[in-house]
Amino acid sequence: MSVLVYVEIAKGKVKKASLEAVNYATQIATQLGTSATAIAFNADVAQTEEIGKAGAKKVLLVKGDQYKTNDAVYISAAVEQAAKAEGAKVIITSFDVTGKSLAPRLSAKLKAGLVAGAVDYPVVNGNALEVKKNVFSGKATAIYSINSDVKIISLLPNSFPVKLTDNKAEVADFAVDLNGITSKVIIKETKSTDTAGMIPLPEAELVVSAGRGLKGPENWGIVEDLAKAIGATTACSRPVADMHWRPHHEHVGQTGIAIRPNLYIAIGISGAIQHLAGVNGSKTIVVINTDKEAPFFKSADYGIIGDAFEVVPKLTAAIKKLRANN
Amino acid sequence: MKILVAISNVPDTTTKITFSDGDTKFNTAGVQFIINPYDEWYALVRALELKEASKATSVTLFHVGLVDSDATIRKGLALGADDAVRVNAESPDSFFVAEQIAKYAKEKAYDLILVGKETINYNGSSVGGMIGGLLDYSFISLATKLELNGNTATVEHDIDGGIQIVECATPLVISCSKGMAEQRIPNMRGIMAARTKPITVVEATTDAPLTSIKSFALSAGRTTCKYVDANNVEELVSLLHNEAKVI
Numbered sequence: 260m261s262v263l264v265y266v267e268i269a270k271g272k273v274k275k276a277s278l279e280a281v282n283y284a285t286q287i288a289t290q291l292g293t294s295a296t297a298i299a300f301n302a303d304v305a306q307t308e309e310i311g312k313a314g315a316k317k318v319l320l321v322k323g324d325q326y327k328t329n330d331a332v333y334i335s336a337a338v339e340q341a342a343k344a345e346g347a348k349v350i351i352t353s354f355d356v357t358g359k360s361l362a363p364r365l366s367a368k369l370k371a372g373l374v375a376g377a378v379d380y381p382v383v384n385g386n387a388l389e390v391k392k393n394v395f396s397g398k399a400t401a402i403y404s405i406n407s408d409v410k411i412i413s414l415l416p417n418s419f420p421v422k423l424t425d426n427k428a429e430v431a432d433f434a435v436d437l438n439g440i441t442s443k444v445i446i447k448e449t450k451s452t453d454t455a456g457m458i459p460l461p462e463a464e465l466v467v468s469a470g471r472g473l474k475g476p477e478n479w480g481i482v483e484d485l486a487k488a489i490g491a492t493t494a495c496s497r498p499v500a501d502m503h504w505r506p507h508h509e510h511v512g513q514t515g516i517a518i519r520p521n522l523y524i525a526i527g528i529s530g531a532i533q534h535l536a537g538v539n540g541s542k543t544i545v546v547i548n549t550d551k552e553a554p555f556f557k558s559a560d561y562g563i564i565g566d567a568f569e570v571v572p573k574l575t576a577a578i579k580k581l582r583a584n585n
Numbered sequence: 586m587k588i589l590v591a592i593s594n595v596p597d598t599t600t601k602i603t604f605s606d607g608d609t610k611f612n613t614a615g616v617q618f619i620i621n622p623y624d625e626w627y628a629l630v631r632a633l634e635l636k637e638a639s640k641a642t643s644v645t646l647f648h649v650g651l652v653d654s655d656a657t658i659r660k661g662l663a664l665g666a667d668d669a670v671r672v673n674a675e676s677p678d679s680f681f682v683a684e685q686i687a688k689y690a691k692e693k694a695y696d697l698i699l700v701g702k703e704t705i706n707y708n709g710s711s712v713g714g715m716i717g718g719l720l721d722y723s724f725i726s727l728a729t730k731l732e733l734n735g736n737t738a739t740v741e742h743d744i745d746g747g748i749q750i751v752e753c754a755t756p757l758v759i760s761c762s763k764g765m766a767e768q769r770i771p772n773m774r775g776i777m778a779a780r781t782k783p784i785t786v787v788e789a790t791t792d793a794p795l796t797s798i799k800s801f802a803l804s805a806g807r808t809t810c811k812y813v814d815a816n817n818v819e820e821l822v823s824l825l826h827n828e829a830k831v832i
Contacts, residue, residue, distance in 0.1 A: 356745045360726050363711040367718025372795030375709040396705050398602045399803050407795040444723050448750040459746045489832050514763040522831040532599055543829040556810050565815025577822040
């Protein structure tokens with residue numbers, strides 16, 4: 260009865276969110292006196308080795324073209340069968356795009372209680388697992404008790420550190436019976452919104468974000484320069500995306516993407532509650548705004564009251580200097 | 586083409602959250618409740634647009650909650666939904682809600698089930714995927730555009746690092762995100778009409794819930810912001826490097 264963890268491979272690499280999940284599964288397995296088994300799809304040797312380094316004792320390797328689009332119909336069938344074969348009572352996924360489809364589907368198939376978006380390790384209480392997650396868009400947390408026999412936990416990305424060791428996993432092919440399982444979803448077109456050299460927003464540890472205070476899309480150069488100097492991903496507030504100054508996929512906040520990077524620098528963003536709901540999980544928040552009454556300062560760790568057009572280029576230069584000296 | 590739109594009754598975004606009964610219950614006293622924004626602005630309004638364009642025949646609201654949710658349901662009816670179903674129970678978790686929706690949608694042969702991408706109270710993003718699993722329907726998440734052509738839905742949705750356009754035959758479950766439709770405000774005619782539209786009340790299936798909430802705690806907010814002089818950005822860089830250790 261191992262702990263089973265779903266691993267996703269994207270752009271030739273094990274996703275960071277999946278490594279977090281393998282670490283987490285390994286930690287729970289230790290608590291429960293068992294080991295972590297990962298299930299991965301079409302993984303190569305380097306990828307299964309990395310899953311091992313993240314702590315999995317065994318990797319179930321599933322092969323097949325059906326899994327290449329991360330369609331939850333196929334992935335959940337495979338994970339369900341693996342859970343049964345392994346006798347797994349705990350299943351871990353990330354609370355990322357695939358995890359948000361996979362974990363609920365599995366929950367329905369296995370009648371397994373799901374905590375979606377866990378932010379802490381579980382506590383064992385008799386036959387139940389107690390897990391903390393954010394509720395009310397980050398204004399509060401709740402401890403959920405999972406009471407069912409099989410339990411599923413999905414992890415909020417960027418909430419757990421990734422530790423790699425020299426652990427080696429045993430790799431075993433796992434055959435899935437897809438008889439009678441067909442997805443009706445036909446993919447017509449896939450467009451990438453990734454910017455070359457930039458980490459996608461949900462995975463980014465450093466984010467530089469700007470709002471209406473920048474006055475127009477032509478002024479984004481200073482934001483991009485700062486982002487480049489620290490290796491950050493750029494983001495924006497809702498009005499900026501709505502006015503098409505910046506692409507929709509850069510919009511962070513309640514209606515956009517919720518992020519929790521290590522550092523969030525907000526330039527010319529007032530900090531409406533809807534914006535805060537998407538960024539208040541950030542570990543460190545820096546606010547740069549001309550308006551000393553901007554509500555965002557109340558939710559910031561560091562603040563500069565000043566004109567972005569003067570402050571940001573100076574900040575970029577100071578960071579470059581720091582980088583050059585280190 | 587019959588559309589079922591699942592709506593949740595949630596505290597308004599600006600609500601100050603408090604808890605009662607030894608931090609085991611959300612304190613509803615004095616709280617303004619609204620339709621979960623993703624359920625309303627995107628799922629419901631898009632369903633109404635599709636009906637207006639004669640791509641759908643009916644739009645039914647589905648809600649799990651006690652009688653005090655009726656005001657929220659009436660707002661959905663005022664926006665233009667044809668009728669509503671309320672399962673008379675306090676929902677203990679996402680799975681319970683998904684089970685009620687799945688059971689009703691199957692019995693009444695709904696073709697399309699729309700949900701918001703998440704609720705702003707419990708932020709689980711789970712109900713849509715669970716309905717898909719319970720009914721063996723496909724589930725398309727984070728949809729930003731939805732068109733119907735006969736029994737085929739064409740959906741644009743967000744994926745990791747991109748956008749994907751997919752086609753899928755109904756029956757189908759879709760979670761709706763920003764971009765699908767613009768917010769509407771009910772007009773007087775809609776509000777009057779909503780008074781006489783039917784809300785069918787049904788009883789819940791009563792399996793023991795799979796999860797339960799043991800306790801709540803308010804998130805520790807940031808207490809003090811350290812201000813740095815605009816002419817001394819080096820100090821900020823030093824704080825980020827040495828104190829916060831993030832760069």
